[in-house]
Amino acid sequence: MSELSYPKSKVNRVNRLGERGKYECKAVHEIIMASPVVHVSFHPGSLEDYPVILPMIGKLGSFENPSADLSEPLDLYLHGYVSSRIMNIARGSSDEQPMKVCVCATKVDGLVLTLTPNSHSMNYRSSVIFGTVELVTNLDEKLYAMKLITNGVIPGRYDDTRVPPDSAEMQSTQILRVTIDHASAKVRTGQPSDYEKDMKRDDLREKCWTGVVPVYQAFGEPQEASYNRVKEVPEYISNYVKEAGDAEREYAVAAIQMAPSDKS
Amino acid sequence: MSELSYPKSKVNRVNRLGERGKYECKAVHEIIMASPVVHVSFHPGSLEDYPVILPMIGKLGSFENPSADLSEPLDLYLHGYVSSRIMNIARGSSDEQPMKVCVCATKVDGLVLTLTPNSHSMNYRSSVIFGTVELVTNLDEKLYAMKLITNGVIPGRYDDTRVPPDSAEMQSTQILRVTIDHASAKVRTGQPSDYEKDMKRDDLREKCWTGVVPVYQAFGEPQEASYNRVKEVPEYISNYVKEAGDAEREYAVAAIQMAPSDKS
Numbered sequence A, B: 001m002s003e004l005s006y007p008k009s010k011v012n013r014v015n016r017l018g019e020r021g022k023y024e025c026k027a028v029h030e031i032i033m034a035s036p037v038v039h040v041s042f043h044p045g046s047l048e049d050y051p052v053i054l055p056m057i058g059k060l061g062s063f064e065n066p067s068a069d070l071s072e073p074l075d076l077y078l079h080g081y082v083s084s085r086i087m088n089i090a091r092g093s094s095d096e097q098p099m100k101v102c103v104c105a106t107k108v109d110g111l112v113l114t115l116t117p118n119s120h121s122m123n124y125r126s127s128v129i130f131g132t133v134e135l136v137t138n139l140d141e142k143l144y145a146m147k148l149i150t151n152g153v154i155p156g157r158y159d160d161t162r163v164p165p166d167s168a169e170m171q172s173t174q175i176l177r178v179t180i181d182h183a184s185a186k187v188r189t190g191q192p193s194d195y196e197k198d199m200k201r202d203d204l205r206e207k208c209w210t211g212v213v214p215v216y217q218a219f220g221e222p223q224e225a226s227y228n229r230v231k232e233v234p235e236y237i238s239n240y241v242k243e244a245g246d247a248e249r250e251y252a253v254a255a256i257q258m259a260p261s262d263k264s
Helices: A025-033 A085-091 A139-153 A167-172 A202-207 A235-257 B025-033 B085-091 B139-153 B167-172 B202-207 B235-257
Strands: A038-042 A052-056 A058-061 A075-081 A099-113 A121-135 A173-188 A211-219 B038-042 B052-056 B058-061 B075-081 B099-113 B121-135 B173-188 B211-219
Touching: A025 A058, A025 A099, A025 A121, A025 A173, A038 A085, A038 B052, A038 B099, A052 A075, A052 A085, A052 B038, A052 B099, A052 B121, A058 A139, A075 A085, A075 A139, A085 A121, A085 A173, A099 A173, A099 A235, A099 B038, A099 B052, A121 A211, A121 A235, A121 B052, A139 A173, A167 A173, A211 A235, A211 B235, A235 B211, B025 B058, B025 B099, B025 B121, B025 B173, B038 B085, B052 B075, B052 B085, B058 B139, B075 B085, B075 B139, B085 B121, B085 B173, B099 B173, B099 B235, B121 B211, B121 B235, B139 B173, B167 B173, B211 B235
Parallel strands: none
Antiparallel strands: A038 A052, A038 A099, A058 A075, A075 A173, A099 A121, A099 A211, A121 A173, A211 B211, B038 B052, B038 B099, B058 B075, B075 B173, B099 B121, B099 B211, B121 B173
């Protein structure tokens, strides 16, 4: 079977620098999962009001098909406090008046330095999801999503803690399920790329350094809480911190040598 | 004189976990300037459409008062391609129908691991700006903003490159000025904080490691372009990479020992 992709539509098509666009489920989903925080926008009451963006924790999974991997169709789960504004708006939505959101995750991978400011760029990966929100009311799905979100931050964490949440905790936490209607990613990789007119100028090229400064998300040594009683940092934490940190750093460097996603 | 702050209003007030809210200009502005990318939301044509978020480069400055520092009133400058959707909408706006945006920058500083999933948290800094957009048409202001944006990515870069942009470059790049109408920041610092009921459970505390994994933006060794001819990486680049990387790492660790911004 060929790779599953989101269909291109008016909503998700990457117009500007379209060669950077990616529509494969796996590409779109990986960027979301590698981001500790996503940005969520929803419509306030009216167009007179300011648009709104909230940073939230969001992770992808499928309650119907829990063994699905990132190349398969998934839903996005967001969690928040029960009486926050986004939850109140979600509760006021309906099939007739659905709550639509845009969710964006961006990872900067490098600062791309060229001979003139206008050709400067960044290596980056960005995913955008356009979806419809529903409150999760089924208790099993809510528990599934809580575990997904906790393990999405550090794999294996959920079962190492006091679970399940008690009834007060279940009530104070609200989970939103975003059904993905449209999605795409935009990715820049590769070397700097300069204008022909600047490449011809020896004086400029002898004077101005060109290259890429890799940028990546790093993890420091885990620091125990003042009240922690467990001597050793558990292996699932130290392994994750090492592996995820290595992967981020290696990607930022490798991205420079990847085929350029475009000419600027 | 006491420190300048954004007035609290219905638009910018931090309601949920209000003790994490910060309104000082300096606090709000520093988070934006430390973020290589900001997320920008604007209203599409109608509430039937999906909300929209774009990752963009945005930097703060004052064309009227160029020596202003981050504790003073500033505008946000965004740059983009002249025919992109956000620019087309900006061109269609007017005093009667102003274009409103929300701009958000978030930095994750640590994964906060506690005894039960619901008390898990992150240390983070997030700034949100609500503002009104105008196209920059004055050439001097446009050049000011281009320099501000280039030097906002790496201080000192602008004057080391071929400048000023030529007339084709000036025309293909559009700069937006966002007048800040409302703004606030939300910051979590400090140790993990567990529920009383879990703290009383010796079995749980002997088994479950609690603490913070620092998270920070790191910079790798600058990698020269295949066509670079300058032997040494210039000092303003290598110094910035070292200093900015050190500052990010040190903040993530220091934040754990700062006074807790709240109890969860």
